Amino acid sequence: MRKAVAILLLFSATTAYSAMHDPVAARHGVVASTSGIASQVGVDIMKKGGNAVDAAIATALAMAVTWPAAGNLGGGGFMLIRMADGTSEAIDYRERAPLAASRDMYLDANGKVIKGASTDGYKAIGVPGTVAGLMLVHKRHGKLKWSELVEPARKLAAEGFVVSPFLDGVFHDKETLKKLDPWPESRRIFLRDGHFYTMGERFKQPELAATLARIQTNPRDFYEGVTAKRIVSDMHAHGGLITMQDLREYKPVIRTPLRGSYRGHDFIVMPPPSSGGIAIIEMLRMLEKYDVASTGWQSARYLHLLTEVMRRAFADRAEFLGDPDFVKLPVNALTSNGFAEERRKTIDLTHASKSSEIRAGDPASFEGSDTTHFSVVDGDGNMVSNTYTLNDWFGAGVTAKDTGILLNDEMDDFTSQPGVPNVYQLIQSEKNAIAPKKRPLSSMVPLIMLQDGKPWLAVGAAGGPRIISTVLEIVLAEVDFHVSIQEAVDAGRIHHQWMPDTIFWEPNGTNPDSRAALEAMGHKFAEKPFEHISDANAVMIDPKTGLRYGGADPRRSGVAVGW
Numbered sequence: 001m002r003k004a005v006a007i008l009l010l011f012s013a014t015t016a017y018s019a020m021h022d023p024v025a026a027r028h029g030v031v032a033s034t035s036g037i038a039s040q041v042g043v044d045i046m047k048k049g050g051n052a053v054d055a056a057i058a059t060a061l062a063m064a065v066t067w068p069a070a071g072n073l074g075g076g077g078f079m080l081i082r083m084a085d086g087t088s089e090a091i092d093y094r095e096r097a098p099l100a101a102s103r104d105m106y107l108d109a110n111g112k113v114i115k116g117a118s119t120d121g122y123k124a125i126g127v128p129g130t131v132a133g134l135m136l137v138h139k140r141h142g143k144l145k146w147s148e149l150v151e152p153a154r155k156l157a158a159e160g161f162v163v164s165p166f167l168d169g170v171f172h173d174k175e176t177l178k179k180l181d182p183w184p185e186s187r188r189i190f191l192r193d194g195h196f197y198t199m200g201e202r203f204k205q206p207e208l209a210a211t212l213a214r215i216q217t218n219p220r221d222f223y224e225g226v227t228a229k230r231i232v233s234d235m236h237a238h239g240g241l242i243t244m245q246d247l248r249e250y251k252p253v254i255r256t257p258l259r260g261s262y263r264g265h266d267f268i269v270m271p272p273p274s275s276g277g278i279a280i281i282e283m284l285r286m287l288e289k290y291d292v293a294s295t296g297w298q299s300a301r302y303l304h305l306l307t308e309v310m311r312r313a314f315a316d317r318a319e320f321l322g323d324p325d326f327v328k329l330p331v332n333a334l335t336s337n338g339f340a341e342e343r344r345k346t347i348d349l350t351h352a353s354k355s356s357e358i359r360a361g362d363p364a365s366f367e368g369s370d371t372t373h374f375s376v377v378d379g380d381g382n383m384v385s386n387t388y389t390l391n392d393w394f395g396a397g398v399t400a401k402d403t404g405i406l407l408n409d410e411m412d413d414f415t416s417q418p419g420v421p422n423v424y425q426l427i428q429s430e431k432n433a434i435a436p437k438k439r440p441l442s443s444m445v446p447l448i449m450l451q452d453g454k455p456w457l458a459v460g461a462a463g464g465p466r467i468i469s470t471v472l473e474i475v476l477a478e479v480d481f482h483v484s485i486q487e488a489v490d491a492g493r494i495h496h497q498w499m500p501d502t503i504f505w506e507p508n509g510t511n512p513d514s515r516a517a518l519e520a521m522g523h524k525f526a527e528k529p530f531e532h533i534s535d536a537n538a539v540m541i542d543p544k545t546g547l548r549y550g551g552a553d554p555r556r557s558g559v560a561v562g563w
C-alpha cells in the first residue's frame with residue numbers, strides 16, 4: 001500500500017493528473033507553487049500589504065520547509081521580476097564553485113570521472129545563493145519587513161505542518177531513501193531513522209526553525225554567523241570544500257533580462273548562466289515563421305515542429321554556453337533573427353532531421369530534475385517568476401549538522417570532463433568547466449510575457465533540460481491555442497534535446513495516431529513514456545477583466561492560491 005502511494009503520487013502521471021479543472025481566479029493576487037502551504041503563505045503576505053516580491057520571498061522560505069526535495073536555503077536559483085512600472089531585472093543567485101574547486105576535481109588518477117562524486121555528499125556542494133538572493137530582492141523591492149517574511153517559514157518549521165499524501169509518497173520513495181540514508185543527519189530528520197512520516201502526521205524541523213530564527217534577526221548569519229560556522233565545521237568534518245571565505249564572499253548578481261517577442265507578445269527571460277532564455281528566444285523565432293495555430297494543438301504536425309526546433313536549440317545549447325562572468329558567449333548571435341532563420345531553413349516539414357547531421361559529434365544533456373518553480377502576481381500587476389533548486393532530488397543528500405539545511409549538488413551542472421557524460425548523461429563544452437567562484441550552466445528559465453505592453457503571463461518549471469521545452473509548450477498553448485492557464489499546465493508534454501535523438505513523451509503527450517504519423521516521418525520515440533517530464537507553475541492576468549489566474553501543476557500536487 002505504502003509503495004503504491006509512492007508510485008502513484010511521484011511517478012504515475014496518468015493517474016495523478018488526468019482530471020481537468022479551471023484555473024484559480026482572483027481579483028488581487030495569485031501564487032502558484034508546488035506547495036499549497038507555501039502558496040498560502042505568499043497570499044497571506046500580500047493580504048498584509050506585501051507586494052509580489054515580498055510574497056515570493058516568503059513563499060521561497062516556506063518551501064524550504066514544506067518542499068524539502070527542492071525548496072531550499074542550501075541551493076540557489078533565478079528570480080525574474082517585472083514591476084508594474086515596467087522595470088525588470090533578473091536576479092542570479094545561482095551557487096558558485098568553492099575557491100578550492102578545480103577543473104578536474106571529479107577525475108581519478110587515470111583521468112576518469114569518479115561516479116557520484118559530483119552528485120552525492122560534501123564534494124558535490126556549491127556555495128549556496130538562496131538566502132543572499134532573497135535578501136537582495138528584499139532590499140531592492142520589499143515593502144514589508146524582512147522578519148515578517150521569514151516568520152511564516154520559521155513557524156512552519158517550529159510547529160510543523162501536516163504531511164500531505166504527496167509528501168508521504170516522497171518520504172517513502174526509494175530514490176529518497178537512496179539519497180538520504182547514507183547521511184545520519186538527513187536520515188534522522190527526513191526519514192526519522194526509518195520510521196517514515198506518513199500523511200496526516202505533523203512534520204517538525206526544530207534545527208531548521210532555529211536557523212530561520214537566526215536568519216530572521218540577521219540574514220548575514222547564513223554567510224558569516226553561527227549558521228555559516230556550522231556549515232563550515234560540517235564541511236571540515238566530511239571533506240567538503242566550502243570555507244568561511246566562500247560563504248562571506250558569495251554575491252548574487254543583478255542581470256539584465258534577455259528580451260524577445262512572439263507574435264506581438266514581448267517577453268523577458270533569464271539570461272546566462274541560464275541556457276534556457278537563449279534557447280526559448282531561438283525556438284520562438286523559428287516557430288514564428290509557421291502558422292502554428294493551424295497545425296492543431298498536440299497534432300502530429302505540431303509535435304514535428306516542436307521537435308525540430310528543440311533539436312536545433314539544444315544542439316546550440318550544448319556547444320556555446322557557460323557562465324558569462326568567465327567565458328565569452330555569442331548571446332547576440334544566438335538570439336538573432338538571422339541565426340534563427342538559418343537554423344529554421346534546415347527544417348523539413350515532412351521528415352524528421354537526424355540529430356547527428358544537425359551538428360556533428362557531441363551527445364547532449366540530461367540534468368538533475370529536482371528544481372521547483374513558483375509564479376506570483378499581485379494587485380498592482382507586479383510579477384515574479386522564480387526557479388530555484390538543490391539540483392538533484394534532495395540535493396547532495398547532506399544536511400549540515402545542527403542547521404536543518406539540506407545542501408545542493410549543483411557542482412554536477414558543471415562539465416566534469418568535456419566530452420564525457422556524467423551520471424545524468426550531461427555533456428557540455430569547456431565553456432562550462434569548473435573554476436573557483438564560477439557558476440554552472442543552468443536550464444532554469446523563468447519567463448514573463450506581456451500583452452500590449454502589460455504583464456500577462458509568468459511561467460517556469462522544474463525538470464533540468466525539460467524545463468526549456470516545458471516553458472516553450474506553455475507559451476505556445478497560450479499564444480497560439482488560447483487555452484486556460486490550467487489547461488496549458490495540465491497538457492501532456494514531449495521533449496527533445498538533440499541527443500539522444502529521441503522524443504521523450506508523457507502518456508498524454510501524444511496518442512497512437514500522432515505517434516504513428518511522426519514515426520512515419522522518421523522520428524524515434526523513447527520506448528517507455530516519461531511519467532513526469534517536468535513540473536510547471538504559472539500565473540496570468542486577463543487583460544480584459546484584470547482577473548488574476550493561477551495554474552499549478554498536478555504532477556507534483558501543486559496548488560495555486562488567490563485572493
Ligand code: GLY
Nearest residue numbers: 391442443444464
Ligand atoms: N540544476 C538544474 C539546472 O540548473 O538546470
